Amino acid sequence: MTYSRIIGTGSYLPAKVLTNYDLEKIVDTSHDWIFTRSGIVERHFAADDELTSDLALQASRKAIEAAGIQADEIDLIIVATTSPDMAFPSTACILQDKLGIRNGGAAFDMQAVCGGFVYALNTADLYIRGGQAKTVLVVGAEVLSRMLDWNDRTTCVLFGDGAGAVVLRASDKPGVVTAKLHADGIHRGMLKADPKVSMDGKAVFKFAVKVLSEVVEEVLEERKMAGTDIDWLVPHQANIRIIEATAKKLGLEMDSVVLTVDKHGNTSAASIPLALDTAVRDGRIKPGQNILLEAVGGGFTWGAVLINW
Template identity: 60%
Template sequence: MKSWVYICFSSHCLLYLFYAFAALGNSSVFAYNSRLSESTLKGLHMQYAKILGTGSYLPANRVSNDDLAKKVDTSDEWITTRTGIKFRHIADEDEKTSDLAAEASRRALVSAGVAADEIDLIIVATATPDMQFPSTATIVQQKLGIENGCPAFDVQAVCAGFMYALSTANAYIKSGMAKKALVIGAETFSRIVDWNDRTTCVLFGDGAGAVVLGASDEAGIIHSKLKADGNYLDLLNVPGQIANGQVCGSPYVKMDGPGVFKFAVKMLAKIADEVISEAGYTPDQIDWLVPHQANKRIIDSTAKHLGLDMEKVILTVQEHGNTSAASIPLALDVGIQNGQIKRGQNLLLEGIGGGFAWGAVLVKY
């Protein structure tokens, strides 16, 4: 009897470990995981991580291309034709990344109908934290008045950060380590932009988006995959930093635009194919593509590769610019709030950032 109980307990633990590794992105595990049907999962009493609510926040200061043309040698036509960007929002001097994140989180909690103290996991994806430490997530925890001692930490994968954060939260929920997770992408990228460099300052904006995930028997996050390749770090980076007002090195974005474009187009198409096929889906089953909003030409390329009409793509780059880790949750919330995205639809979220790091998540909303 004792042996039988031990075997059952061990199998149960191994099953949860299997799903934790699967959610974090092991490709061989994913391939097996994708073959398990929804009915099989329910029979095993496994739970999905389902989106319960979303929220977003943009600073009030809205800057147009014409505004930038007064400061650097550029024009609305030059920026729009190359990027699709028309506007971006810039945080005030007294607005920190945690402020943006906290406000987006409050809105997400209201949307989800979840009280702040019900949250038992907080993950913030950001490349522009308030401080070196503590994490921005713990600062958000304090600002939301969450005093239940739940784990709170940051994830840094730049523009792919929200994919990494969402996949990590998915693993926590599938393994039973969390029941309700607050996943945030927030940036004040305007702080690390050289406003004299017209090739980069026109691209970026500030903002935050948040998602409340909850354990559910209903389908939610179906499949996710994360990748990275450090061999390309010279194409996009910030080699220095600013800490407490002190500058160390060169704290501004350095970018090889053509190199980034070429790599992004190739890898986003590849990972989209992999996530869709490994989940047992086909591109025509995707209702909405919710991509990282960096450049409209990159987005167009991914949609074309998947055979998706641009009417099935959530596009916010024209209004937000590139908000790095915030761009996908911002776009997701916009799509939900304006009635485009509806319950039961299949969404493909994907993004790529410096490093390079990239990822994609297939989710049923």
């Protein structure tokens, strides 16, 4: 039987850093207000000449290097993003060109907002299991700073820019074990960008805690596992209180949760691969461990993916 395994990870953060104290100078807010409600201390913003594909390129190069492969071995590219370079062509096609890949492999974007990376990862897994691809590059990349309403102090302080990437390869050993994805468009008004980001924070918090708990239980039930069988929870980095609530439902101590929200803010589809790469490179994530990824995003979309590392 064919499975898909992650063989390399990479990430990239723009050089420009804005702390909460920096934001105090341009928005009617405070460090304490932001930190107590979100856990965020600082975030990265892309330079004026940096596009989403540029961030994706840097993260992809690191993932490809970590995987020990050549770029031309990649026969599918999926870019999860809410902030593409342009309406078309897709950021994935632009990334394919920038990577110098000329093998005619498929490339497309996936739009599921903050749930984008788990959607894209599940899609890549299905392509590999179905025999339509052998080596897949999955990227979460965002330049959300250009979608913020600086008159809305409840949202503009929460988001940041960045990119994370993974390379998956066909294997006879299980890697991506189970994935569960959901969506419910009836809630689309709670969190949207038209064209600037707006959000009903209290409603989003309540909804996120509920559906994340449900989808995590769905994954565990299918595998006949308990929350304590999870070695690392790598959640979407939106809000420390949502992350804490999910960990509590799993019976996990926060020491078993990979946290980057304090340094990155909410980077939407980029947040999980950014956090994953951080934990892989610092040695926390080790072979044989059970890794649970989960996310919820505007739409609403949500999902969870269980990986055996």
